[in-house]
Amino acid sequence: MAKLILDNLHKTYYKNKEPIHAVSDLNIETNDGEFVALLGPSGCGKSTTLRMIAGLEGVTSGNIRIGDHKINDLHPKDRNIGLAFENYAMYPPLSVYENISFNMRAKNVPRQKIKKQVEKISDLLDIKDLLHMNPSALSGGQKQRVNIARALIRRPEVLLLDEPLSHLDGKVRHKMRTEIKHLHNEIKCTTIIVTHDQLEAMALADRIAIIKDGVLQQFGTPLEVFNHPVNEFVAGFIGEPPMNIFSVFTKFKDGNIYFTSKNEKLQFKVPDKYVEFVQEGKEYHFGIRPTDISVITDDHPDSIDTNVTVFENLGEESRIHIKIEEDNILSIVSEEIYPFDTGDHIKIKFDTDRIHIFDIETGGRIENTKVTAILS
Numbered sequence: 322m323a324k325l326i327l328d329n330l331h332k333t334y335y336k337n338k339e340p341i342h343a344v345s346d347l348n349i350e351t352n353d354g355e356f357v358a359l360l361g362p363s364g365c366g367k368s369t370t371l372r373m374i375a376g377l378e379g380v381t382s383g384n385i386r387i388g389d390h391k392i393n394d395l396h397p398k399d400r401n402i403g404l405a406f407e408n409y410a411m412y413p414p415l416s417v418y419e420n421i422s423f424n425m426r427a428k429n430v431p432r433q434k435i436k437k438q439v440e441k442i443s444d445l446l447d448i449k450d451l452l453h454m455n456p457s458a459l460s461g462g463q464k465q466r467v468n469i470a471r472a473l474i475r476r477p478e479v480l481l482l483d484e485p486l487s488h489l490d491g492k493v494r495h496k497m498r499t500e501i502k503h504l505h506n507e508i509k510c511t512t513i514i515v516t517h518d519q520l521e522a523m524a525l526a527d528r529i530a531i532i533k534d535g536v537l538q539q540f541g542t543p544l545e546v547f548n549h550p551v552n553e554f555v556a557g558f559i560g561e562p563p564m565n566i567f568s569v570f571t572k573f574k575d576g577n578i579y580f581t582s583k584n585e586k587l588q589f590k591v592p593d594k595y596v597e598f599v600q601e602g603k604e605y606h607f608g609i610r611p612t613d614i615s616v617i618t619d620d621h622p623d624s625i626d627t628n629v630t631v632f633e634n635l636g637e638e639s640r641i642h643i644k645i646e647e648d649n650i651l652s653i654v655s656e657e658i659y660p661f662d663t664g665d666h667i668k669i670k671f672d673t674d675r676i677h678i679f680d681i682e683t684g685g686r687i688e689n690t691k692v693t694a695i696l697s
C-alpha cells in the first residue's frame with residue numbers, strides 16, 4: 322500500500338502554438354489504500370492527469386510521488402502502477418490466460434509461479450471460467466474484469482482505472498460498479514478512477530476530486546461535496562437530478578433580511594447562519610436540492626404558494642415541477658402523496674438547513690464552512 326501525491330502538477334499542450342492548460346497546479350494527496358475518483362466534464366483534464374501518473378505523458382511541472390519516491394522520471398513499467406484503460410486493449414490471438422500473464426511470461430517468471438498468481442487473481446475477479454477463451458468471445462463486463470486482472474497481476478502499489486464502466490450498459494454497469502467496490506475492499510490498493518459520471522464517483526470513492534478546466538474545485542468525501550459544495554459548479558455537477566439554482570435578491574423588511582425573487586413572489590427569511598455573510602440589495606444564486614423542498618398543508622411563515630406545472634409519479638418518489646416567476650423548480654417527495662394535476666395550487670417549503678448561497682460573480686459558496694476545499 323502507498324500514498325499517491327500529486328504536487329503542483331501542471332500540463333500544458335500546444336495547439337497551433339497556443340497553450341492549452343490541460344492540468345493546472347493540481348495538488349492531491351491520497352491516503353494509503355484510498356479510493357479516489359477524478360471527476361469532471363469532458364475535457365477537464367482527468368485523463369491527462371491519469372496518463373501523467375502512469376507515465377504515458379510527461380509532466381510540464383510539478384511532482385508525482387508514491388510514498389517518498391518521486392516517480393516523474395521513471396519509465397511507466399518501473400512505476401509499480403497498474404493501469405486498466407477505458408478500451409480493452411487485449412492481444413486478440415492470445416487466450417485470456419495468456420493476456421493476463423503476458424508481462425510475467427515476458428519477464429521469464431517461472432510457469433508455476435505465473436499459474437499460481439493467475440489463479441489467485443482470476444478467483445478474485447471471478448473469471449476462472451474465462452481463462453481458456455479468446456478475448457473476442459467475451460462480453461463487455463467480462464473484458465473489463467480481465468482488463469483489471471491484467472493490471473492487478475503486477476501487484477501494483479497504485480491501481481489506475483480510466484472510465485472502466487463507460488462501455489457497459491445498464492445492469493452490467495451497475496453490477497460491475499459493485500464488483501469494483503468489493504474488489505477494492507479485498508485488495509485495499511490505492512486506486513484512482515477517472516469518470517465523468519458523478520453517481521459512479523459517489524458510489525465508489527472514499528474521496529472525490531472535482532475538476533473543471535484543469536483546475537481542482539473541491540477534494541472531499543462524497544457527503545462533503547454533496548452537502549457542502551464549495552461553489553456553484555460543484556453544486557450543479559454533483560447530484561441527480563441536479564440542484565435547483567436560481568437568482569434571489571436581498572431585501573430588508575420589518576427588521577429582518579429576506580431573500581426574494583425578482584418580483585418578490587418568493588420571500589424567504591435569510592437563515593441566521595447566512596445573515597452575516599450577505600449584503601442588502603445584492604443578487605445571489607440560491608441553491609436547493611429537489612429532495613430538500615417539501616409540500617406542506619399547514620401554514621408556515623416560510624411557505625411559498627405556487628402551482629404545479631408537471632406532476633410525475635415514479636413509484637418510489639413523486640416529482641413535482643413548479644415555477645416561481647421565471648424559474649422552473651423541481652421538488653422530489655418520497656412519501657406517498659396526493660397525485661396533483663397541472664395547475665393545482667400547492668404550498669411548498671424549503672429546508673432552511675439545506676440551502677446553498679453562491680456569489681454570482683465568483684460562484685463561490687457564501688458561508689464560512691470548515692470544508693477542506695479549494696476555491697477556483
Ligand SMILES: Nc1ncnc2c1ncn2[C@@H]1O[C@H](COP(=O)(O)OP(=O)(O)OP(=O)(O)O)[C@@H](O)[C@H]1O
Pocket residue numbers: 334335336341342343361362363364365366367368369370517
Ligand atoms: N495530446 C494532446 N494535444 C493537445 N491537447 C490535448 C492533448 N490531450 C488532451 N488535450 C487537451 O487537454 C484538455 C484535457 O483533456 P483530457 O483528455 O485530459 O480531458 P478529460 O477530462 O479526460 O476528457 P474526456 O472525459 O473527454 O476524456 C482538453 O482540452 C484536450 O483537448
